[in-house]
Amino acid sequence: MSETAATTAGSPAPVSAAAPFESFAVLHREHSELRQRCGKTKADALRDGVAENVRQFIRRAAATGVTLGEPSERKGAQAIIEYWCSELLGLPNPQSGDFKRVRLAEPSDTLQAAGATKAANARPDPETRDVIRLAATARLWRDSGKKGFLLTGDALSHAAKFRSMDDDIEKLVHASQKALQKIWMISTIAAIGGVTAVLLFLFVLVPLLSERAIVAIKKTALRDSNGESVRDSLWQLGLYQPLQKPYDLSGNILYREVKAPGLKLNAPNFSSATFISVDLQGSDLHNASFSNTSITGSNFNGANLSLTQFREANIAGTSFADAGLYRAIFDRACIGEDVNFEGADLRLASFWGATFDDRFPFDSKFRNSPWWLAEGWNSRQIAALLTAEQAGFFESKGFEKHIWPAHVKERAAANSPGASENQLAWDLATWGLPPPATPPLPSPSLSLDQICSSRVTVRASELSRPELALDAAEEAVCIVQRLKKSDSAPNLTWNLANLQDTRAYVLLQSGRSTEAADIYRNEVTPILDKDGGALFRAAVAHQAIDDRDLALAFLKRSVELRYVPSHEMHTLRAYIKGDFQKAIYEQIDRFRPSMPPPAFCQGARS
Template sequence: MQSTAHDENVSGSPQTPQQEPFVSLQQLQHESDVLIDSLPDAEALPDNAMSQIEHIAQFIARATETGAVLDSPAERKSAQALIDFWSSKYYALSGTSPSRRRVGGRNSLRGFDSALIKQAVHDAEITLASFSAPEREIARRILLRLVKRGPEDGGVTLAVVERKALATLDAPDRVAAVLDVLIQTGLVTQVDYGGSSRLTLRFDTLTREWPVLQDWIAQRQKFAARANFWQSNGRRAKDLAPELLAKRALADYGDLDAVESDYVAASLGRGRRDRWARMALTAGLLACVVLAMAWWRSDRLQHLQNEQIALSLPRTPNGALQAHLNDLADQNLPISLQNREVRDLDLAGLYSQRRPLAVGDFVNSTLHRVVFDRAVLSNSAFSQATLNGVNFVASDLSFARFDGAVITSSSFANAKLYRSLFDRARLSEADFSDTDLRSTSFWHVKLMGRSPNFTGTAWWLAFGWSRKTIEQLAKDYPREALRQARTYQDDVARSLTAPPDEKPIDRAVRLNDLAWTYAIYGIDLDSAAKVGEEAAAIYESLRSEPTAAQSLSVDPYNNLLDTRAYIFLQQGKIDEAKAALEKLSNRRLETYGASLFKYAVARTVYALGRPDPEKSLLTSQAMADLDRAIRELNYVPSHELYLLAGIMTDDFKEALQKKLAMEND
């Protein structure tokens, strides 16, 4: 069979588009084994020879790209050997003359890309930081299941697991939500394994370059060392693990060997025996206390009852309850006022001297005229509470819960409400002026009486507003009025300031962040387009330099394209937006719901100017993209619902609202 120009480059190497690297040498070897099994036994070429040659070409392309994530000389040598083998096989099947074969070009393993790994580590840190404490714990368990102990040298390798195998790590819906975020952000990737889709870590190198994961792996190795020490010393009871550590190992580690399993079982058995002994001792002591209390005088009992009643009554601003709560905060201890009615307390600056390790529990409480100004109450719970005249001015309420609460005449002015939850709350005369509402959730919230005050606040950065509410808020608090707002000016200033000795790629990333800030506020789109264009020009310049191009990651370029597309959409430049989105990598559109959502909008509007049947086909494809972005990739649009409302078709808006309602009822 004669090869064609399409099949090879000047060096006789197969021509294929740039491929995503394999996640590890192990996956590369596995795919090589699968490819070997697909080859014909006889020398004669089968009818599907061209298809097999193309599969080999794609494998070689991915294998060469894998060099970017292989930092071990031994692994690189093994990978290059496989590339050489399959290059020879390609030339043999395609009929290319051996004299034209040479090692080099696309058949050589790509150099290790430290910038790619640094970007992956950075993305991983950002992903973990976006989780609440319980979500982070689930993420830790998931990631530990995606690594397994390697040889006895203490190293680890990547594990490839089925999604259903992770569902038992916590409540299935919570595991699914965290796992979807890990997949969407690229920290966890889906790979084809034996004809089925499975999950693994994005890159094997993360086990050596990501400090957080390294620490978790080190804890895993320490547990293995404890179990082996127990085994080698005759399984002595004194060497068993504390019950809490044994329970955690059982929940976290999916690769316990026989010795470790016995160690966990023995440790839990001793823990149960110790617990029964403590319970028996406690019961005996309690019986003694009860008998002793029976001898107390009746007037003393009455005194205690009266004192308890007094403690449950409302306190004055300088009363014992206020002092007690401030004392708990000073000691970094949790506060619980669940199901309590509290009035006239001044708790300004609560927990502000340190980042609280524990959260405040105000579930089902009733608070009247309580001051929490400048308090740090992140992750606190005010669910189902009644808040009347409560002030949270300039407080940090990140990840706090106000779901189902009734909030009247209360102020959140200048507060940080990042990823806080107000779902199904009822709001009347609430002040959200100059407030950070990024990713705050307002699903099914009910606005009663006088609407909340959003002066100086980008209310559209929050989730959950209904179409009717968006139309009303857009009328009362348009984006143009935010130009001089403190929150907007601060966000812009953060990206305007260039650090000393800024590298070109870092400048491109910073300018793209600035363009994105302009874009999500929907203010000054001309400046957004200008800095976005400058960022793209820097990146294109770096791509044209051979030495610099090797160190570039595809992720920043995808971010640049996504940002520019969003700006184009707001400017009504639909053709330019569609073209930018179609330059994204396949992986980006397949796994990143935000980009796929924008592409659905762009294709819907673009279809309006096309004749049938192309118009119907484009519209159908766009609706399918919309469905996948929301239902499969779990993307929930926020600012897009306001900033793109002017270009979205009525049919698209209606379909979008129905899908969002179904996902959030």
């Protein structure tokens, strides 16, 4: 009876005499080659005597333990033996000895003594451990019919390092990589499909839907009541507007009883259309065009109409109360008696050649609206506008939007010394300062150095109130005055004269005309002798102190420079009277003459 057969059940099978492999590397190579030879059917394995080859390999592998002293190599060799013992049981006609555990032979006495010290601190070889673990994982995947989980991410990258050491690992890595490529391809196709869908939506579907909405508006143009249909189409256009260029809604189109408050369109073109009882309150229609459009009984209250064109429009019974009309153009427009601009922001709006109904109530329709910041008025219109009540315009939306964001948040950053403070004072002055409650008391004549020496530096954000305009102006002047005394400072003469112009303008509105005239005469006009605005304000300052000869001299020079006063007509109205006013009105009408009303204006116009 053989030694193996005589082993009792459950005890490890002893190692029979067999030639050991020369080293662990040779053992591992033979292990890989044997695995390739065993990749056959059970019938082939029986015919080719594979089982006996496996038994012989196990005996030699076990005997190799005599030559292995490194713990990591012994552990790897034992794992290989156990692998083949497991495989042997799956081959045809197993023998009774195949069910016994085979143990690696003990190392020789010499190796055992040499390796004893190493064994105390030895750690398992990570690479060998990973190969065995990955090989076991690969076999499980193979035995499951290649339906188990595949490797991804770092696990796949790590396994790829050992693919050449084991055939099953190679197949598992290859299958995992192929699956990832398939996922990548599907993801790429999905991404391309998604991008294509977005592009089709943006450049095909949205333009198509927008065009259909415009066609729907034009089809209803001749109906007596088309408000709801047009409203729905306009809302649809507003929905697509961020993705579309400005819409062309011009031509012979009737917009009747359309209620679309809050509508948002970018630069829509409503030229030559007809608006009847249209409600666009609070809408955002910046850069729109209503040129040659007839607008009747409509509501633009609180709407953003900045940079909007109303050239030669015929407007009646319509309200622009609290609307943003910054740089809006009403040139040659026909404006009926019941059009309301109360509280509107008219900064840099243009009314050149606009015709107002003879019965137009300027005093109420321009209440709390800074008409003096607009342009294009003739002398008759200015005279009428001066009657408008402006006591509450400091609470208007236009004043709030212009002054507070620009200076409380200090967006007007100084590009040059004192620029922020000067800009604040200038803005407050051009909007117009409240008149002093009582005539100012005569103040002692102080030099600029004396004024600046007693001032404490203040940030512009702390001066953003009309009553503090003079503080802001003096702060700007003092900043430059201090710099001017520095040896390294650049030539600030022109800068200082410009700041002094602002300061004198504020003093003039504050009732301190003597100080203002002195500054204009000695500090401003000698330097800013080509600035028509500064010369005009100097003329008013000298008119205020009854120095009429010098006032007319400054006015003449201002006219020669073709300066047309605007904000000064409101802010300095207390000083512009009599013959001096007449001379100024003649100057205005020379450059902005009254024009005959357009043919489409109905009734008496002026």
